[in-house]
Amino acid sequence: MTSCPSVLCSHSIATRLSKKLALLTMLLLGALSAASWFFVGMMVKERNRVDLELRSELVADLLALEARNGGEAAVLRRLATDAPMRAGSCLEVRDGAGRLLYTDHRTPALNTSNHLREHDFSIPAPGVAGGELRARYTVDYTADALIGRRWAAGMATTVLLAGALVALITGWTVRHALHPVRDLAQQTRAISPQQLHQRLALADPAEELLPWITQFNALMDRLQQAYGQLEAFNADVAHELRTPLATLIGQTEVALSRERSPEALRETLQSNLEEMQRLSALVNDMLFLSQADRGVTARRGAPVSLAGLAAQVSEFHEATLEDAGLALRIEGDATLPVDEPLVKRALSNLLGNATRFAEPGSTVVIGIAPAADTQQVQLVVENRGAAIESEHLPRLFDRFFRVDEARCCEDAQHHGLGLAIVAAIARMHAGRTLAESASGTTRVGFTVAGA
Amino acid sequence: MRLLVIEDEVKLAQYLHKGLGENGHVVDVAHDGIEGRRLALGGDYDLVLLDVMLPGVDGFGVLQAIRAEKRALPVLMLTARDRVEDRVRGLENGADDYLVKPFAFSELLARVGALLRRGQQAPQPATELNLADLRLDLLSRRAERGATRLDLTAKEFKLLALLLRRRGQILSRTTLAEQVWDMNFDSDTNIVEVAVRRLRAKLDDPFQHKLLHTVRGMGYVLEDRAA
Numbered sequence: 001m002t003s004c005p006s007v008l009c010s011h012s013i014a015t016r017l018s019k020k021l022a023l024l025t026m027l028l029l030g031a032l033s034a035a036s037w038f039f040v041g042m043m044v045k046e047r048n049r050v051d052l053e054l055r056s057e058l059v060a061d062l063l064a065l066e067a068r069n070g071g072e073a074a075v076l077r078r079l080a081t082d083a084p085m086r087a088g089s090c091l092e093v094r095d096g097a098g099r100l101l102y103t104d105h106r107t108p109a110l111n112t113s114n115h116l117r118e119h120d121f122s123i124p125a126p127g128v129a130g131g132e133l134r135a136r137y138t139v140d141y142t143a144d145a146l147i148g149r150r151w152a153a154g155m156a157t158t159v160l161l162a163g164a165l166v167a168l169i170t171g172w173t174v175r176h177a178l179h180p181v182r183d184l185a186q187q188t189r190a191i192s193p194q195q196l197h198q199r200l201a202l203a204d205p206a207e208e209l210l211p212w213i214t215q216f217n218a219l220m221d222r223l224q225q226a227y228g229q230l231e232a233f234n235a236d237v238a239h240e241l242r243t244p245l246a247t248l249i250g251q252t253e254v255a256l257s258r259e260r261s262p263e264a265l266r267e268t269l270q271s272n273l274e275e276m277q278r279l280s281a282l283v284n285d286m287l288f289l290s291q292a293d294r295g296v297t298a299r300r301g302a303p304v305s306l307a308g309l310a311a312q313v314s315e316f317h318e319a320t321l322e323d324a325g326l327a328l329r330i331e332g333d334a335t336l337p338v339d340e341p342l343v344k345r346a347l348s349n350l351l352g353n354a355t356r357f358a359e360p361g362s363t364v365v366i367g368i369a370p371a372a373d374t375q376q377v378q379l380v381v382e383n384r385g386a387a388i389e390s391e392h393l394p395r396l397f398d399r400f401f402r403v404d405e406a407r408c409c410e411d412a413q414h415h416g417l418g419l420a421i422v423a424a425i426a427r428m429h430a431g432r433t434l435a436e437s438a439s440g441t442t443r444v445g446f447t448v449a450g451a
Numbered sequence: 452m453r454l455l456v457i458e459d460e461v462k463l464a465q466y467l468h469k470g471l472g473e474n475g476h477v478v479d480v481a482h483d484g485i486e487g488r489r490l491a492l493g494g495d496y497d498l499v500l501l502d503v504m505l506p507g508v509d510g511f512g513v514l515q516a517i518r519a520e521k522r523a524l525p526v527l528m529l530t531a532r533d534r535v536e537d538r539v540r541g542l543e544n545g546a547d548d549y550l551v552k553p554f555a556f557s558e559l560l561a562r563v564g565a566l567l568r569r570g571q572q573a574p575q576p577a578t579e580l581n582l583a584d585l586r587l588d589l590l591s592r593r594a595e596r597g598a599t600r601l602d603l604t605a606k607e608f609k610l611l612a613l614l615l616r617r618r619g620q621i622l623s624r625t626t627l628a629e630q631v632w633d634m635n636f637d638s639d640t641n642i643v644e645v646a647v648r649r650l651r652a653k654l655d656d657p658f659q660h661k662l663l664h665t666v667r668g669m670g671y672v673l674e675d676r677a678a
């Protein structure tokens with residue numbers, strides 16, 4: 001491959017096709033013409049041979065008759081009389097001993113011609129020396145050859161003309177057939193971030209273009225959705241940042257508006273610090289998500305027991321679980337190379353969620369099992385509690401998505417990125433997320449690929 | 452201890468100068484790589500705080516120069532880039548530790564303390580830790596306040612031991628999650644809060660004299676404030 005920019009390397013389909021088709025036409029027609037020229041040539045040669053033999057037979061019959069009736073003199077007389085009838089040819093007659101009796105006048109054309117045919121034959125002639133006449137009949141078939149050559153030239157011209165014609169017609173047809181592609185390019189050019197809803201459409205779409213149009217439109221659907229999510233995310237981020245920032249600014253302004261005791265100032269600074277740390281945590285989480293979006297993958301270590309990781313995470317949550325009056329059970333195990341801190345983080349987020357929404361006194365279960373349909377392992381946290389409505393399930397892992405605005409916000413620490421981070425960690429392990437909620441049991445989890 | 456801060460962000464350098472100074476260190480500041488390298492090689496410092504992105508010579512360049520001449524000088528690298536490659540590159544080039552911006556000051560202080568202690572003779576590993584009437588026997592894993600035995604879980608014991616070992620130092624929730632539970636991520640800080648609250652219920656609530664204190668917005672500290 002050369003390293004030229006693709007625009008310069010591009011080629012025209014019409015030009016390529018017309019060149020190829022023209023060449024093909026000329027090759028085929030040329031081969032056909034050559035073959036017919038060859039066969040016609042053979043036929044003409046055969047005809048000439050037969051013609052010469054017939055003429056020779058005629059001469060032989062005549063001369064045999066003359067020889068029988070009048071001997072050598074009669075033969076010579078007949079030869080001389082008939083000479084004008086043999087224009088363009090030359091007859092040589094010798095007696096049985098090889099002595100030249102007669103020859104036609106050889107014209108210069110005959111001497112220089114490349115298309116002579118000779119036929120030797122003998123004629124029984126009792127009155128002549130040696131008892132026979134030996135004749136050589138030489139005929140010039142230049143005229144036939146000339147016709148052949150003209151015919152060949154005509155053929156060649158036809159082949160060239162046909163090629164040119166095919167090239168022209170193909171070029172025009174292809175350009176015409178590709179008109180919808182130009183149309184599509186025009187439509188594509190019109191799509192902009194402000195007009196993401198536009199889709200490609202053709203009044204009379206060609207079958208060959210349909211998959212392309214369908215795929216492009218599907219891509220646009222995905223892009224529009226992602227763009228919409230991004231816009232919503234930006235709006236959410238701005239909103240999430242604005243509230244604590246407003247609090248910070250307000251608190252600081254109030255604190256500075258008059259003389260304060262060191263205790264009061266310390267109180268303000270401490271409160272500000274808490275607020276800023278929440279902001280910092282939010283920004284860190286968003287950075288983590290953007291890294292995952294950029295396609296950063298998990299740094300897998302040596303294979304570890306996932307149940308072991310789950311046990312570590314559940315120790316971390318021991319106090320909160322006990323506070324909420326919950327028991328915890330870990331079921332199943334699998335040993336996989338994973339990014340340990342990431343998997344622990346995902347499990348911790350899931351467990352935190354389950355703790356918040358579980359019915360007091362129930363048991364939270366961390367289940368580790370092979371995923372049903374793939375070569376992956378799924379880690380699912382299951383809790384008893386109010387079911388999540390099925391229409392919310394697909395959006396559970398969206399950024400800043402909250403099933404119930406009122407339920408979650410009693411505690412400002414949960415800014416709604418926890419499950420989005422779980423989804424990102426799943427993606428970084430080539431896995432996916434899963435969520436189901438039925439008859440009082442909610443199961444939320446993710447899968448990780450083997451390696 | 453004499454510290455050198457090589458950092459081009461003026462505000463950050465200022466607050467490091469102030470914060471470290473107030474914690475008993477003598478701090479010099481360089482705002483670019485060339486000045487930083489000159490001071491690091493010429494001065495007598497116990498530790499260098501080194502930013503990666505610097506004008507003049509970048510942090511890796513300064514680190515290389517330091518390692519060429521002063522093998523034992525501890526270097527703590529700081530960077531805004533949270534890229535793992537930078538971390539790996541820094542540590543491979545001989546940095547002693549690494550801190551990603553933005554960091555909590557308490558975290559920085561803890562790392563600086565750890566690096567400075569490393570240079571000194573390791574103290575005899577204690578088998579018993581004491582503070583006021585609190586006594587922790589690390590071998591038998593017993594915790595007592597006065598004559599009362601505290602009934603702690605394994606993690607609560609570990610948490611208390613860490614706080615006791617680093618008494619007087621403010622430990623952030625992130626540090627606690629890392630050191631006690633091995634959770635190396637920005638976890639839900641609420642979880643550490645609950646764990647500390649439960650520890651406090653056993654450690655302090657039954658007693659008049661409180662040892663475990665919350666520093667709002669920063670973390671927790673174990674100290675005998677009556678003394």
